Amino acid sequence: TFLTLFITVHPPLHPPEPFKEHLPCSEMPYLEQHLQEWQAQVVSQYPHRPVKCLVVDTSAKSICVTRFFQPLAPPVLEEGVSTTPEMALRFVSKIPMVPGSMLFPGLxxxxxxxxxxxMxxxxxxEDHAVLLCCYLLHLGLKAWLLLGSGVPHGPMALVLTRDISGTATLWDPATGQ
Structure with a gap:
């Protein structure tokens, strides 16, 4: 038996402004500038949507977010059975979810x-969604990372795929659904 509790604060607390200091960038200067200009244009059109084209990697440098997405063969989960997208989703959902602030405190x-x-x-x-996206790309699906916010989870990342027939599917790597 368990109890689920949902609490809200009135007035709602607003999250702090994101870190704005310029970090060294792994990209060529002209590409970095282009990405920053594009992001500023999109943010001006959609001010309440999370838009990230440069993110911070483990070397504390900004890098284009698309560099994280490369097809990666999912693990063989059952001998003689090809891994399906659903099996890859279940595998990713079993990896413990740790907030980024706990993995890299103060950053x-x-x-x-x-x-x-x-490793x-x-x-x-985001990390779970990137891993799932890489697996789904290897399995031949077109895949996109979606960043958003939901109740009660707050900021979240999902993966959207489209198969050969054009059917779109939304995958939540946190819940395995």
Missing amino acids: FDVWLTAQQVL LLSGDS
């Missing part, structure tokens, strides 16, 4: 590569 939101998540066997919402 900003640090993104891990798929290999780093597997640490933990990660936050």
